[in-house]
Amino acid sequence: MRTVQGRTDHVVVVGAGLAGLSAALHLLGAGRRVTVVERDLHPGGRAGRIERGGYHFDTGPTVITMPDLLADTFAAVGDSMEARLELVPLHPAYRAAFADGSTLDVHTRPDAMEVEVERFAGARDALGYRRLRRWLENLYRAQMGRFIDTNFDSPLQLLAPDLARLAALGGFGRLDARIGRFVRDERLRRVFSFQSLYAGLSPSRALAAYAVIAYMDTVAGVHFPKGGVHAVPRAMANAAADAGATFHYGHAVTKLERTGERITAVVTDRERLPCDAVVLTPDLPVTYRLLGRRPQRLRALRHSPSAVVLHAGTDRTWSGLAHHTISFGAAWANTFRELTRTGRLMTDPSLLITRPTTTDPSLAPPGRHVHYVLAPCPNTDIGPNTAMWQDLGPRYRQNLLTELDRRGLNGIAASIEQECLVTPADWARQDHAAGTPFSVAHTFSQTGPFRPRNVVNGTENAVLAGCGTTPGVGVPTVLISGKLAAARIVGGHRPATRPPMRANTARSTAEPVPAAAVTGTPQGEVLRASRSGTP
Incomplete structure (x- = not known):
């Protein structure tokens, strides 16, 4: 794995969204000094908050899936997600309502979902659901370690036993057709394939491998944080501040100073921050503009x-x-x-x-x-x-x-x-x-090692994180992107993964970001109404 060479004692993270906060926590856990620079007045990025007349609107993601990945970010600094957040499992995960007046409650518990599918579509599709669930679980296991939670330096890294396993599972067929092998009811097929829209593709054109998103939604479980999803970046920022990170809110990055191929300082509209390495989380055009270069691709993104x-x-x-x-x-x-x-x-x-x-x-x-x-x-x-x-x-x-x-x-x-x-x-x-919060689509040529990488040729000590780079769009993958960015800087160090959490064991202390962690906060509106997004 390509890593940042030379000193990496002080890392500046640009952006206090979920990716930047994940990177900050993993860097802190590896002993680095971390400064986080955020143009808005609070953490969150796309996972922001609008408050009007006593109403609290989450502007980005509306649920948390794969909470163990979130727990890992807190564990990186010896902290506890359960002490910071209360996650409520949703039953049903969601309700599907169709134009013919029918409804289906989507449960992540297998017995409850099988009963619901039989009521909705009959015994044959209920059995098909059981087989579909096993396939989704196998698909997830085949992809997570090798294709999602990994730093790619070359497409040759795909040549591993897990690639053959993914092919044997039908991961390179079309999503809609593969789902149709398990359930025949067209409405059910929608429930397990609409998630491809998150990847920017129709189910008829998406690879079946993208059913891993349906696994997260329909098998692994869906949770909602008390206080809204914006409570998540607030809790992460609090944990990072308690672990020693310094936050500069209301600071817009205007320039990256460099000497040769190394970034030596991050310059904002208020100050200059010398650094040994930098993690950049803004959308790709902003990041490439700051770097003064972009990767060469045969086709536009x-x-x-x-x-x-x-x-x-x-x-x-x-x-x-x-x-x-x-x-x-x-x-x-x-x-x-x-x-x-x-x-x-x-x-x-x-x-x-x-x-x-x-x-x-x-x-x-x-x-x-x-x-x-x-x-x-x-x-x-x-x-x-x-x-x-x-x-x-x-x-x-x-x-x-x-x-x-x-x-x-x-x-x-x-x-x-x-x-x-x-x-x-x-x-x-x-x-x-392109006016979209969902970033670069997950076409085959923009996925895995073919997605814009989190390292940029010509810059030795800058690493990217966020939904535009590896591994892609969505809360779980954005959290992973922060961890992968940190691994590029600390040389592959990964904090130990904690055991899976049990539902309903979390406690709620999603307290405000401590004032001591904020420097240079301007006066004015707490959050611009137009500050919206999805990670």
Whole structure:
């Protein structure tokens, strides 16, 4: 594994999102002195927070999967996730609602899910679900150590027994077809394949290997932190500060000073920070601009679809909603063509509706509710550009509310007391390439050793982390990216992995970031309303 040579005593981490905080904790655990620089006034990055009128809106991810990976980041400094956060397992993980009026509660416990599948689709698909679950587990085991949790220096690293094992499992076939070998009901196939959208691909074009995302959602378990997902980066930042990290909030990085191929200092709009190494977590265009170079690729990077998100604080809710509800439109294949090829807004939208106050009522005033409505949309490379969204945004908001009312959320428009609409134009203002928070798509040529690497030729002591680099998009993989970045700097040192956590054992102390850890914080709004994102 290629590692940073020379001194690495003091590392500056640019960005206090989940990737940067993960890197900071693993670096601290390996004995490095760490300074974290963040342009916003609080940690979180894409996992941010908007507060309006007593409503607390998570701006990015809405759940935590693979909590053991999160626990490892705390364990890196001898800390405990359970002492910092209370994670509540969600049962069901989510509810799927279909255009024909049917619903399916998706459980991660096998017996409960088998009973639900039999009720929904019959005994044959219930048996198929059992086989599908075993396949997902085997697929995860084949990929995790060799293809996900690893630093690639060459595609030749793929030539290992696990590659043959992945091929034998059908990982290089098409996702939709492989899922169809286990369950025949078309609605069930959607439940176990829609996750490919996170990777920027339709199920008919995605490799079956991407079913590992469905494993995380439908097998490993889905959790929600008390205090919202934004409580996670706050807890990580607290742990890092307690372990000795220094945080500089409200500082925008403007330049990287270098001598030859080494970065010698990180310069912000307020100060100069000498360093021995640097971890860069901004989106790739920002990172490459700071480095003054980018890797040579035969083809331009292709980005994932974007999303419109309506954060709504309401004076009522609707009994048909679970914590997470996926409302599928009747169209399916056409939806993916619109999102990834033609660049049209969905004519028959499939929507994610999240009601976090189902699990944590404290996120809204008494008797009120928070609803998060995510509508996938084309990114600005192939769909409406940022200027077009200025007029399109309000019209699309009205279309969404009309469609939600038609799907059973009657009176939703009139129920809204506080809201924030986020469109691709907002993502673009946050320096997300192609106006998408989901970064570079996971096409075959942009996955594993073919994804933009976390080291850059021509710079000896800069390492990348975040969803644009290895291993990719999503909370679990972004946490891993921070660990992999730290390993590049400390020479492969990896803190011991703790045993798997047991559900319902966590305690809640997601306290505020200590003031002593913050330097140079400007006055003003705590969090810009447009500061939104998804890791």
